[in-house]
Amino acid sequence: MLLLVVSRRRSFTRHVLERSDIDTVLLRPQTSSVEVPDGRPVFPLRAGISAEAEAERYQRWLSRMGLPRPTFFCNPDESAQSLAHRFASAAGLPHLSPRQVRLSTDKLAMKELFAAAGLPAARFREVASIAEVKEFADRYGWPVIVKPAVSGSAVDTWKVDVDQLGTVDLALRSRPERRWLAEEYVQGVEHQLCALVHEGRVQDAYVAVNPAPVLDALAGAMNADITLAPSEPEPVDGRAVAQRLAGALAFRSGYLHAEFFIGHDGSFVMGEIAARIGGAELPTSHGLSRGFDMLAAVTDVYVGRPPLLEYTRDRSVGHLLLPVRRGVVSGISPLAELTSMPGVLSGVLTVEVGDRLDPPRASNASSGHVHIEGTDSKVVQERMADVLSRFRLEVSEGHH
Template structure:
């Protein structure tokens, strides 16, 4: 007998968003329009949409040369963020403090589309939401101990979901619904990032219609005590789930540091699990491995999940993990490098 015709579609891959949604359209499956794909994939088109919706965002401009970047910086102020319009994980993204910094980066790849953007100084947050039939069922807020771009300079690389009972600095559900309405998201997972500046003002960063990166979805499930991925899957099947929460704690994922070289020593998962608050450990590197990490926010030698009563306690415990964690590498054929 013939197999039943598929009726539902889910694309979790950021880079394939345009092709995947076009495929779904061609085979008459639920999909985002190409205009919607632009809103959640192309960072200039995304911010054009923010402007139409009245959502605060950084000043920005499409650029094709380093001279364009300098001109933007001179007009809008320094520092400036330079990045491809469709990049993720901070790949190809740079903070440039002066025209001299611009001169120090490679010429812009003409095969890519680039943008210059105002640098926003403040606390960065991650917003995730469950959307069913255009309605946000619930939203979950995480904080980043430092802005994501700064992890490329070796700072702590982590996402921490607030405990359900914690007071949070924004109305996460209202914000998620505003984005859902403005982008026409019918169902699934809405992910966004925003800043709160030192004066408390709100600046929307980026938004996506797919699962968040790293272990953020798992953090939500562990913090609230429910099967988060199952709930998300239900929405893609045109169901309206009713999540039941069984836990009230903050949980975060801490990416473990990496550096280039051959691994001669690395802390074990077993010793990391003995540290306060660590409830899970996953290492991706072992003695003998040769590491060549990319310049990207997801680069690591693994991660740990850390719990606490509050997001602040989780962050304190993460710093303790970093003080304990050891990674020693050697240059190929030579003695220890670090």
């Protein structure tokens, strides 16, 4: 019996709900705007109420609904980490401790974690003003990364040069309650690292490469991640890095997701870490790359089972986010046109003609996605470029 937090990870949620060997109760933080699957029992978790009071209300709700008490817990939702795991603790479920939540959600605390794991990270300092950003840049050079200590999907994260400080100044002044950091800009290639952990041991790890760093994707570069084929050389021993992170975090079971850079000089630099399932369709890419059910393996580690890792494929598979921009959609490429292109395995369009779009400045903003295969990551990237050259999204200003 699993208590699962409702999240944007719809593919994962759907997989869990379809499992015949697992009964699922859903937990939905009232701060969440994600829709609940029809006909499923869902407990609404209130913010601003003590976790102990909510746990008591939850037990009464289970009894009233005639539901058995879940013994396992999974929260794929980054924004709900603190609230959800406090509740899980009060309800007697497996959970992350406040220390683990802090180390895996607070970008300043992550630096402590990387140091404890013996892994290098970009130099940084906490900042509260443009003057402090300039001081940091005077020491380490421009450009500088400025970002909130707590945020996701690169929201309010900026790569700035000395003549671009106005935007950051506005952000610092408009949100004085937030903690911010300035970070050294790493010139190199961004990668994703995912790992399945069972009883404290990394069962396997999966490395993906970003054709362009996420911050460049926000400015219009290709927004994608490409899982390396098992036969491709890894830029770093992903399994060993993940085990160091799991050890420093005292992480027992679940999914670890991290980002790292390989500098143009070959250096390895940690970026960020999260103690939850990887974003968007990244886990699906890992499964397609190796020809196994990645979502089943993820679910298994959250219900205390070792994952079944029987790989049947050796290929690279990438997940390409299709561009989106503001306006009313007047035309868009048919999905069938995109999925007929070489290497395209599947795809989803999330907008249609007539939709009014006002996408946020976030790494997950898109008009849909496609999964693309190739013998290695270079082939996949070339095929992604072909899809982008064919993809058409027409928007007009429209009328309110």
